Amino acid sequence: MKSLLLGGALALISAGFAAAQDSSTVYDFDGSFDDATFSVESAIVGKGLVIDYVSHAGEMLDRTAGDVGSDVKLFEAADIFVFCSAVLSRKVMEADPMNIAHCPYGVFVAEREGKVMVGYRNYPEGAMQEVQALLDEIVREAIGG
Structure with a gap:
């Protein structure tokens, strides 16, 4: 009985840890922020994709910190480089139209703290x-992996 309870507790702890880790995939970049943005842009364009927008989230957070009392x-x-793939988007939305989300x-x-991440x-x-696999290919190419 003890081992069953311990196993269940470990499974719950592991599940909680995995859920926290599952929200994003992050890789360290060995270089400057500017080098990383250039590499990401090149990797996206190199896949034949068009970058619709670059969100300068860091600048926005700095600019609005005082406004929100921080x-x-x-x-x-x-x-954040925002883009889409017409081919892949159609495929995933034909599988489930709610993938539009x-x-x-x-x-x-x-x-952050002197470390660059992608x-x-x-x-x-x-x-x-399949979209996640594409994103992983892009990021791995950008970081030189």
Whole structure:
């Protein structure tokens, strides 16, 4: 009985840890923020995709900190590259039209505490895993992996 309870507790702890880790995939980038943004942009365009928008999230967070009563600096810099794939989007939405909730796709570059990171939001099991695989290819190419 003890081992069953211990096993159940460990499974719950592991599940909680996995859920926290499942929200995004992040890789370290060995270089500057500017080098990382250039690499991400090149990797996206290299896949034949068009970047619709670059969100300068870090600048927005800095600019609005005082307005929301905060003095916390979250990032030295942070950008999110927003894009879509017509072919892949059609495929995942034909599998489930509600996958529209996950479009467009984004890859972020952020610098925090002197470390540069590149990553993306993780998607649910099923058809969206093909999008996640594309994002992982883009990020791995950008970081030189």
